[in-house]
Amino acid sequence: MSATTRAPAQGVARAERTGGRGQTLAQKILARVSGEPDPVPGQIVVGQVDLAMGHEQAAQAVLPFHQMEARRVWDPDRVVIAIDHWVPASTEGAAKLHQILRHFATEQGLRNFYDVGRHGICHQILAEDGWVVPGDLAVGTDSHTNMLGAVGAFAVGIGPTEFAAVLATGRIWLKVPSTIQIRVRGQLSRGVYAKDLILRILKEVRCDGARYKAVEFSGPTISALTMSERFTLCNMTTEMGAKAGMMAPDAATFDHLRGIAKHDMHPLEPDRDASYERTVDIDVDGMEPQVACPYSPDNVRPISELAREHIRIGQAFLGSCTNARMDDLREAARVFRGEKVAPGVRFIVSPASTRIYQQCLKEGLIDIFTDGGAVFTNSSCSACFGGNMGILAPDEVCASSSNRNFPGRMGAQEARIYLMSPAAVTLSAIRGEIADPREVV
Amino acid sequence: MQKVREGRVWCLDDNVDTDQLIAGKYLTIIDPAELRKHVLEGLLPAFAREAREGDILVAGENFGCGSSREHAPQALRAVGLGALVANSFARIFFRNSINLGLPAIECPGVRAIFRTGETARIDLERGEITNVTRSVTARFPPFPPHIQEILDVGGLVEKVRRELRAGGGEASA
Numbered sequence: 001m002s003a004t005t006r007a008p009a010q011g012v013a014r015a016e017r018t019g020g021r022g023q024t025l026a027q028k029i030l031a032r033v034s035g036e037p038d039p040v041p042g043q044i045v046v047g048q049v050d051l052a053m054g055h056e057q058a059a060q061a062v063l064p065f066h067q068m069e070a071r072r073v074w075d076p077d078r079v080v081i082a083i084d085h086w087v088p089a090s091t092e093g094a095a096k097l098h099q100i101l102r103h104f105a106t107e108q109g110l111r112n113f114y115d116v117g118r119h120g121i122c123h124q125i126l127a128e129d130g131w132v133v134p135g136d137l138a139v140g141t142d143s144h145t146n147m148l149g150a151v152g153a154f155a156v157g158i159g160p161t162e163f164a165a166v167l168a169t170g171r172i173w174l175k176v177p178s179t180i181q182i183r184v185r186g187q188l189s190r191g192v193y194a195k196d197l198i199l200r201i202l203k204e205v206r207c208d209g210a211r212y213k214a215v216e217f218s219g220p221t222i223s224a225l226t227m228s229e230r231f232t233l234c235n236m237t238t239e240m241g242a243k244a245g246m247m248a249p250d251a252a253t254f255d256h257l258r259g260i261a262k263h264d265m266h267p268l269e270p271d272r273d274a275s276y277e278r279t280v281d282i283d284v285d286g287m288e289p290q291v292a293c294p295y296s297p298d299n300v301r302p303i304s305e306l307a308r309e310h311i312r313i314g315q316a317f318l319g320s321c322t323n324a325r326m327d328d329l330r331e332a333a334r335v336f337r338g339e340k341v342a343p344g345v346r347f348i349v350s351p352a353s354t355r356i357y358q359q360c361l362k363e364g365l366i367d368i369f370t371d372g373g374a375v376f377t378n379s380s381c382s383a384c385f386g387g388n389m390g391i392l393a394p395d396e397v398c399a400s401s402s403n404r405n406f407p408g409r410m411g412a413q414e415a416r417i418y419l420m421s422p423a424a425v426t427l428s429a430i431r432g433e434i435a436d437p438r439e440v441v
Numbered sequence: 442m443q444k445v446r447e448g449r450v451w452c453l454d455d456n457v458d459t460d461q462l463i464a465g466k467y468l469t470i471i472d473p474a475e476l477r478k479h480v481l482e483g484l485l486p487a488f489a490r491e492a493r494e495g496d497i498l499v500a501g502e503n504f505g506c507g508s509s510r511e512h513a514p515q516a517l518r519a520v521g522l523g524a525l526v527a528n529s530f531a532r533i534f535f536r537n538s539i540n541l542g543l544p545a546i547e548c549p550g551v552r553a554i555f556r557t558g559e560t561a562r563i564d565l566e567r568g569e570i571t572n573v574t575r576s577v578t579a580r581f582p583p584f585p586p587h588i589q590e591i592l593d594v595g596g597l598v599e600k601v602r603r604e605l606r607a608g609g610g611e612a613s614a
Binding site: 044056057059060064067068069070085086091093094096097141142143145157158159160161162164165168169173207208211212241243296385386387391404406407408409411413 | 456458460461464465466467468469470471483484502503506507508509510511529531532533536537540541585587596597598601602604605606
């Protein structure tokens with residue numbers, strides 16, 4: 001970490017290796033959880049899992065769990081089930097998935113079940129309730145589990161059969177990844193956000209540039225980011241193909257986790273002489289807002305170019321695990337206050353958790369959005385994945401704060417999705433076309 | 442596991458993501474036979490209609506990128522593919538495939554030597570994939586031992602079942 005990092009409240013492990021190649025943060029964590037003192041990239045290690053999270057897809061883990069003839073979940077207190085894709089169930093199929101999970105949770109004594117009413121997007125639940133802490137190995141049945149790496153953890157997405165194996169044994173094999181170091185300096189300009197930074201990085205690293213690799217963020221700009229912003233960055237390391245994205249914990253991390261951490265922390269930092277496969281240096285001074293254009297999250301262009309093209313939209317979506325936390329919604333409300341949604345546009349706002357929903361209610365944000373013609377929904381993954389609500393028709397165009405814009409992601413194969421910051425989504429909803437938030441913030 | 446497989450080839454290009462393999466609207470489907478009907482529905486509709494058991498899918502870079510949905514390799518397994526080959530795979534998709542016992546063969550450059558409709562022969566032991574139509578061969582490294590062990594028993598379920606039976610897991614304690 002840079003010299004500007006404040007001393008952490010709880011001592012970060014500083015035992016640095018000398019006279020040899022040091023370890024990255026990913027290696028440090030995998031060494032801790034596997035007991036292998038010096039795991040090298042490419043080596044297979046078996047790690048003890050600190051936290052296992054399942055969402056609806058975990059329903060597909062129940063059958064394999066029983067086929068494995070496992071009787072009990074290895075540690076019910078280390079398992080979180082958080083349903084989020086279809087809450088409350090919007091189809092019979094989703095209702096069955098929820099039913100399977102409720103039954104399994106009862107059978108196995110899984111008390112940490114975030115059912116309808118306490119629900120939120122699974123990653124946000126883990127963040128809000130301190131389920132993942134520095135030094136952890138966390139696994140989840142959603143690909144954006146990477147998000148939790150922002151607390152200084154190794155957080156990785158897995159499929160349901162793998163989840164069943166973790167439930168049965170508490171362990172997972174992992175190939176030790178090489179690491180891409182991303183050093184960021186400079187100050188984000190007004191109207192430019194963590195989302196713009198990660199889109200800019202995606203433009204550099206590309207969609208498969210971090211395949212099988214870890215991404216480690218550092219530098220003064222990262223140190224100055226809030227936890228919410230760090231979650232946004234780590235969230236979209238998934239779009240680079242990364243196995244995990246992370247940054248070393250610091251005072252902001254420990255402040256965030258004070259009083260909510262669910263288990264013991266093992267804060268770790270990379271060695272100063274850590275060996276990185278590649279280092280990407282980004283200077284954000286003067287960087288303008290970025291937009292990922294159809295049909296790939298790495299098809300990134302500066303927003304000023306798009307604003308000149310007057311790209312009309314039919315839908316604006318402010319939601320998803322990437323960008324629907326309080327800071328996102330407050331900034332969007334600041335842009336939207338007193339404004340109206342453009343004719344012919346639907347503006348869908350979906351908070352990342354029920355707790356965020358309640359906070360929006362208290363702060364009057366729901367009034368601001370709905371007075372101007374937006375629809376403020378129950379917390380869920382909402383329109384992000386094209387399977388629940390806010391689905392796009394062929395040839396429709398959507399400005400979205402979410403994380404993917406592949407063909408068919410939000411509905412029709414031909415629909416066009418532009419990914420951008422919450423402020424940019426909101427101004428686009430007001431103008432009816434993709435617009436540069438620097439004009440108003 | 443059958444060591445030599447020959448089949449008709451279907452080609453796909455780079456970065457085919459899981460949304461295209463199985464769209465979000467089908468994620469509440471659990472039955473693999475039902476999933477199979479919708480595999481690659483938007484990108485290559487002919488595949489679900491015309492793919493036969495033993496066919497071989499040859500893709501470009503980063504195949505299966507995107508979400509963690511196991512529906513994607515499940516639907517491909519339900520087709521009865523003879524093999525799934527790509528220049529490279531996205532990691533969760535790769536693990537999901539192996540866990541289901543579906544050999545996902547990474548063979549850099551393989552996409553360039555095939556066109557849809559040609560015939561491929563794959564020798565898993567020798568690490569060779571041949572375009573029989575054009576007599577061109579590409580080579581790939583064998584699976585590392587721990588992955589081969591999973592494939593040899595038909596997938597992760599059976600592997601963990603055997604380990605638990607042998608007393609290797611806390612869950613059986």
